[in-house]
Amino acid sequence: MTSLQDFYPDSYAHCHGCGRLNAHGLHVQSEWRDGEATAHFSPAPYHLSMPGFVYGGLIASLIDCHAMATAAAASMAAAGEVPGVDTTWRFVTASLHVDYLRPTPIGVELVLRAHATEVGARKVLVEASVTAEGVECARGRVTAVRLPAHMGG
Amino acid sequence: MTSLQDFYPDSYAHCHGCGRLNAHGLHVQSEWRDGEATAHFSPAPYHLSMPGFVYGGLIASLIDCHAMATAAAASMAAAGEVPGVDTTWRFVTASLHVDYLRPTPIGVELVLRAHATEVGARKVLVEASVTAEGVECARGRVTAVRLPAHMGG
Numbered sequence: 001m002t003s004l005q006d007f008y009p010d011s012y013a014h015c016h017g018c019g020r021l022n023a024h025g026l027h028v029q030s031e032w033r034d035g036e037a038t039a040h041f042s043p044a045p046y047h048l049s050m051p052g053f054v055y056g057g058l059i060a061s062l063i064d065c066h067a068m069a070t071a072a073a074a075s076m077a078a079a080g081e082v083p084g085v086d087t088t089w090r091f092v093t094a095s096l097h098v099d100y101l102r103p104t105p106i107g108v109e110l111v112l113r114a115h116a117t118e119v120g121a122r123k124v125l126v127e128a129s130v131t132a133e134g135v136e137c138a139r140g141r142v143t144a145v146r147l148p149a150h151m152g153g
Numbered sequence: 154m155t156s157l158q159d160f161y162p163d164s165y166a167h168c169h170g171c172g173r174l175n176a177h178g179l180h181v182q183s184e185w186r187d188g189e190a191t192a193h194f195s196p197a198p199y200h201l202s203m204p205g206f207v208y209g210g211l212i213a214s215l216i217d218c219h220a221m222a223t224a225a226a227a228s229m230a231a232a233g234e235v236p237g238v239d240t241t242w243r244f245v246t247a248s249l250h251v252d253y254l255r256p257t258p259i260g261v262e263l264v265l266r267a268h269a270t271e272v273g274a275r276k277v278l279v280e281a282s283v284t285a286e287g288v289e290c291a292r293g294r295v296t297a298v299r300l301p302a303h304m305g306g
Contacts, residue, residue: 011203011204012203014201014202014203014204015201015202015203015208016199016200016201016202016208016210016211017202017208017209017210022199022201023199024197024199025199026210044177046169046175046176046177046178047169048167048168048169048175049167049168049169049170049245050164050165050167050168051164051167055168055169055170055214056170056217056245056246056249057169057170057179057210057211057213057214057215057217057218058169058210058214060210060213060214060217060249060251061208061210061211061213061214062210064209064210064213065210092202092209092253092256093209093253094252094253095250095251095252095253096209096213096249096250096251096253097248097249097250097251098213098248098249098250099247099248100245100246100247100248100249103245
């Protein structure tokens with residue numbers, strides 16, 4: 001299965017959160033289906049806040065990159081392009097809000113789901129959730145802005 | 154100079170963002186003076202979003218840990234304890250909001266400043282800013298909640 005991040009232009013594939021060309025990165029990979037993006041991520045043992053629980057900064061990072069891919073896919077779909085086939089549009093984060101609903105257990109795979117709630121010409125609003133073993137642990141609201149075309153957007 | 158994080162109990166010093174006992178962590182260190190916490194952080198070359206700029210997830214992580222230390226220090230000061238001398242109280246993040254005001258340049262030291270805007274019995278609100286070479290690049294609003302005493306708060 002290919003991800004939306006596989007289709008970022010090389011020049012924008014260095015992101016620490018989701019860039020396939022960042023050897024030290026997290027490599028978030030988001031798949032698009034029926035208006036929703038899904039990502040699976042297994043935190044490393046050192047990605048903890050306190051023993052047993054995932055670091056909130058990691059959760060914010062996962063939401064950030066997953067939301068950018070979601071914004072791209074939703075915009076592309078609205079414009080008649082095919083997310084996961086055509087080159088993924090490049091968005092940047094204008095604002096990121098995360099509500100930590102409960103401690104997120106470490107040692108299990110996290111599932112991120114996100115969808116766009118508003119798709120504008122340049123600005124897209126995204127809502128995301130992070131679940132562990134079926135329990136929602138965090139929720140995100142992200143404002144994404146498309147990069148100008150000359151910057152790879 | 155010692156940091157607030159130097160005075161977290163060992164059992165809470167494993168955080169990926171600020172734990173002195175996390176070998177793979179970011180080691181955010183916050184100093185408290187006159188009601189404000191300051192931290193200095195130099196992102197690694199691989200902490201990029203795109204070439205030339207810092208990854209937003211890293212900025213969120215820095216704000217997160219710096220805000221928790223700020224919440225602790227402000228609460229301790231209000232209770233007559235001495236931040237940076239007495240054991241640092243342990244807070245967790247209830248919500249994190251980051252506004253990315255402009256791209257943050259990589260390759261320079263970032264300066265974080267934060268202060269509490271509201272100190273409750275358990276809940277503390279914190280505002281934070283991230284500057285690079287004197288220019289504010291990001292701003293955070295964080296809600297911190299003190300851990301119950303039996304969990305190390």
